[in-house]
Amino acid sequence: MTRRRHRMPFGTEILADGRIRFRLWAPGASEVDVCIGVGASEATVAMAAEPEGWFGLVTELASVGSYYRFQVNGLQVPDPAARSQPTGVHGHSQVIDPQAWLWTDGQWQTPPWEGAVVYELHVGTFTPEGTFGAAVDRLDHLADLGATAIELMPVAEFPGSRNWGYDGVLPFAPARRYGTPEDLKRFVQAAHRRGLMVFLDVVYNHFGPEGNYLHTYAEAFFSQRHHTPWGAAINFDGDDSTWVRQFFIHNALYWLEEFNIDGLRLDAVHAIADDSQPDIVTAIAEAVQRNLRRERRVHLVLENDHNAAHFLARQPNGDARWYTAQWNDDIHHALHVLLTGEQRGYYMDYADAPLRHLGRCLAEGFAYQGEASAYRDHQARGEPSAHLPASAFVSFLQNHDQIGNRAFGERITRLTDGRAVRAATAVLLLAPAPPLLFMGQEWAAASPFPFFCDFGPDLADQVTEGRRREFTRFPEFSDPDALQRIPDPNATTTFKAARLDWSELDQTSHAEWLRFHQRLLQIRRQSIVPLLPVLRCGEAQWSTHAGSGLRVDWPIDPEGCLTLVANLGPEAVDTGEAPAGRVLVAEPDSIPPPGAGVSMPPWSAMWLLAAPGPGT
Numbered sequence: 001m002t003r004r005r006h007r008m009p010f011g012t013e014i015l016a017d018g019r020i021r022f023r024l025w026a027p028g029a030s031e032v033d034v035c036i037g038v039g040a041s042e043a044t045v046a047m048a049a050e051p052e053g054w055f056g057l058v059t060e061l062a063s064v065g066s067y068y069r070f071q072v073n074g075l076q077v078p079d080p081a082a083r084s085q086p087t088g089v090h091g092h093s094q095v096i097d098p099q100a101w102l103w104t105d106g107q108w109q110t111p112p113w114e115g116a117v118v119y120e121l122h123v124g125t126f127t128p129e130g131t132f133g134a135a136v137d138r139l140d141h142l143a144d145l146g147a148t149a150i151e152l153m154p155v156a157e158f159p160g161s162r163n164w165g166y167d168g169v170l171p172f173a174p175a176r177r178y179g180t181p182e183d184l185k186r187f188v189q190a191a192h193r194r195g196l197m198v199f200l201d202v203v204y205n206h207f208g209p210e211g212n213y214l215h216t217y218a219e220a221f222f223s224q225r226h227h228t229p230w231g232a233a234i235n236f237d238g239d240d241s242t243w244v245r246q247f248f249i250h251n252a253l254y255w256l257e258e259f260n261i262d263g264l265r266l267d268a269v270h271a272i273a274d275d276s277q278p279d280i281v282t283a284i285a286e287a288v289q290r291n292l293r294r295e296r297r298v299h300l301v302l303e304n305d306h307n308a309a310h311f312l313a314r315q316p317n318g319d320a321r322w323y324t325a326q327w328n329d330d331i332h333h334a335l336h337v338l339l340t341g342e343q344r345g346y347y348m349d350y351a352d353a354p355l356r357h358l359g360r361c362l363a364e365g366f367a368y369q370g371e372a373s374a375y376r377d378h379q380a381r382g383e384p385s386a387h388l389p390a391s392a393f394v395s396f397l398q399n400h401d402q403i404g405n406r407a408f409g410e411r412i413t414r415l416t417d418g419r420a421v422r423a424a425t426a427v428l429l430l431a432p433a434p435p436l437l438f439m440g441q442e443w444a445a446a447s448p449f450p451f452f453c454d455f456g457p458d459l460a461d462q463v464t465e466g467r468r469r470e471f472t473r474f475p476e477f478s479d480p481d482a483l484q485r486i487p488d489p490n491a492t493t494t495f496k497a498a499r500l501d502w503s504e505l506d507q508t509s510h511a512e513w514l515r516f517h518q519r520l521l522q523i524r525r526q527s528i529v530p531l532l533p534v535l536r537c538g539e540a541q542w543s544t545h546a547g548s549g550l551r552v553d554w555p556i557d558p559e560g561c562l563t564l565v566a567n568l569g570p571e572a573v574d575t576g577e578a579p580a581g582r583v584l585v586a587e588p589d590s591i592p593p594p595g596a597g598v599s600m601p602p603w604s605a606m607w608l609l610a611a612p613g614p615g616t
Contacts, residue, residue: 002106003099003222006104006257008250009173011081012068012095015096020062020095021346023241024070026217027053033071036062038092038184038394044071052243061187063102069535073571077213077369078170081247084181085157093173098258101185108263110297111148111407113147113324113434117521117530118173119147120399121439123155123178125323125449125498133329139194145442145514146521149197151265152255155184156416160454162495164400165201165560166230167208169308171251181259188260199301200255204280205271206230210455212464220244226273236274245280249287256292256507263299270305281311282378285322285424291505295316299324301394307366307382311465312392320392325434328393330367332402334358335424337467338548339416343476344376355550359542362552364566365393387538390432390554397424398438407486409498411441418444418570419588419603422516424604426587429520432535432554437517440500443613452495460490467579520585527584527609531556546573549600553579556595562563567600574599581610 004449007013013021024036026048032047032055047055062068069076069092078085082093119142127134142150154165157173165175174184186199206228207214214221215232220240234248235241255261266281274280285300292298300323302311303387307330313321328451330575333350335355337343347367350357357367373381385392396402403409421444428435440447455463468486471477477486487494503508534557542552548569554562563579578594584607591604600606 002103003101004258004260005098005105006254008254009063009246010083010250011079011083012062014064014095014097014099015058016559018063019058019060020066020098022047022057022062022068022070022079022246023459024055024072025053025247026055026072027240028069028219029053029055029072029217031073031584032217033060033067034062035076037065038067051238052100053220062095064095064097066095069093071184072213072217073211075517076272077216077365078171080214081174082170082173084158084176085170086180089157089169090177096181098181103185103260105260106190106365107191108215108260110197111195112297112298113320114389114532115428115525116149116299116391117147117440117524118149118151118433118434119145120151120153120396121163122153122400122449122498125447125495126500127502128440128499129330130178132174132183136187136190139190139196143194143196144518145535146518146525147196147437149199149262150191151199151436152201154203154267157211158208159456160491162452162454163208163379164404164451166203166454167210169208169211171202172254181262185259192260197299198261199265199299200261201267202255202263203267204227204251204284205234205268205587207234208233210459218615221247222271228271228273230271235269236272245283248280249284252284252615253287253291256288256298259458262297263301263326263354265301266303268303268305268480270308280321283407284310288296290320298317304327305329305381305530307368307385308563309369309385309388309392311472312388312593314389314392320388325394327393327399327436328395328433330357331361331393331433332397332399333566334367335397335428336412337476338401339412339420339424346438349373349375354519355544355548356591358568359544359550359552361393361395361543362427362433363540363554365390365433377463385483386540387478389532389537390535391532392433393433394429394436395428395433396436396438397421397428398441399436400438403438403449405450407474407477409448409487411445412447413444414448417603422587423568423603423605426520426585426607427564427568430524430585430607431516431564432532432562433522434526442514442517443505443510445500445504445510447498447501449498450494451489452487452491452498454495455490462491464488479603499513523585528562530564531560531611534560535562543576545575547571549573551575551576551579556611560609563608563610565594565598565600565608566603566605567602570602572599572601579608579610581608583607584609 083096156168
């Protein structure tokens with residue numbers, strides 16, 4: 001049994017003698033107090049000024065469980081490093097003893113990344129209750145599915161009672177709506193007991209627009225030179241950025257160490273502007289390397305529209321130097337264009353030759369490796385990636401963004417033929433790159449996943465209008481009445497529509513989708529994952545045939561080959577000379593085994609394995 005604590009230079013710490021240490025970095029403050037307790041019992045105690053803009057206090061007036069707030073120049077604010085925020089982003093923080101939780105998963109060892117099958121979920125809509133505790137009750141479903149890793153969308157405390165999580169403002173406090181810090185620890189421990197890794201999505205590119213008080217006493221947190229699409233950029237490279245950088249480095253270490261999280265997914269690092277060396281993205285990875293990776297595996301994953309392959313570099317022994325993998329938007333976009341025919345927005349970059357882009361993704365990682373992007377004003381995008389292992393790229397057909405960025409949040413099964421989705425799923429789940437499923441995808445859930453939030457009245461109308469304004473450039477929303485049909489992000493009905501309906505699994509069609517995913521993931525575990533260490537990086541070959549036919553060959557040491565033959569179109573095609581090897585999967589299963597050539601029916605995929613030994 002183990003107790004875990006991450007030591008931080010800010011927030012609260014329980015000292016050996018039971019007293020509580022409070023610290024706040026407030027370089028813009030002339031005086032800071034701690035207000036301990038609530039209402040008539042609240043005690044206000046002055047904090048001592050310390051060098052570099054710090055204020056500190058050690059006191060016997062607080063204890064574990066005490067509510068507190070900081071009073072900065074007369075304004076009461078929450079602790080930006082609070083471990084618990086039980087009364088919301090505008091209310092009191094709470095003193096937490098992280099070592100009170102006794103971990104019983106001491107034998108747990110984070111598995112190697114190569115075998116990962118990631119399941120992304122939003123805690124608030126994954127179950128009707130929308131809590132960490134209720135999610136525990138669904139872990140057996142994920143284990144039976146064949147998932148090996150759960151990726152939680154951000155859980156840091158956010159304003160209101162519902163949010164995607166990317167508007168969090170107190171990054172150390174698990175959202176009270178989902179449960180207590182202990183509830184999250186219980187979830188992680190329960191996942192480990194079932195052999196499931198847990199990853200957490202973290203947001204280091206901006207703070208949400210409501211409940212962020214740092215502007216009032218630590219303006220140095222924000223950059224005057226850089227900007228993001230969502231608000232003020234974080235100051236990672238300007239004057240007084242040292243403690244800003246430490247705040248986020250400690251946040252990453254805190255989740256990994258104190259909650260025994262197996263890995264992090266860093267949201268939209270392309271929106272982090274940092275001209276220092278090393279930049280904060282590298283600095284976080286190096287801090288994890290120094291502090292944790294020598295003791296256990298930790299997997300760090302990026303979302304990075306820049307396709308900056310250098311972050312994914314490998315060490316001589318094959319381990320990640322900085323980041324284990326990146327979400328590969330390229331493969332999603334190419335597949336989406338093939339399946340739906342949509343060509344607007346960022347899909348325009350794939351409209352000319354979606355099958356070619358898909359083939360390059362499967363064989364080399366990124367589709368854009370330095371080529372000009374029309375969507376990005378013809379700027380060069382990406383870096384060469386063919387030398388990297390397939391495990392450096394996370395592939396997906398759906399995720400929260402690609403569903404929720406749509407006006408109505410429709411899933412792919414609402415946009416195209418089920419045969420097309422099955423073929424694309426067979427491609428993704430057996431390709432060497434780790435696949436990601438978005439919650440409910442495994443049974444073709446009917447529920448949408450629209451954008452939702454719960455801001456205060458001053459901000460709510462702006463967000464609703466802004467959301468609808470995003471779609472005015474699309475012809476189908478040129479009519480004001482059509483715009484009004486876009487769900488209001490602040491309406492409770494929008495949030496409720498996003499909840500998974502688990503009773504769908506009692507319906508034959510949804511149950512069949514689940515069995516389909518389970519079967520493919522079982523084949524992946526048994527036949528694909530063991531091959532990954534002997535795939536020859538940089539030598540995969542791909543070719544297109546007759547418009548919609550695709551073939552990809554991955555050489556295997558010493559003389560084997562894993563082959564995909566697919567037809568991602570509505571007409572039958574001949575994909576040329578038949579590959580060697582035994583058939584692992586044929587979708588649909590009525591495809592005849594290859595003869596002299598391969599004739600593939602519409603929306604189909606076949607995987608073959610040629611390896612040394614009998615049965616090849």
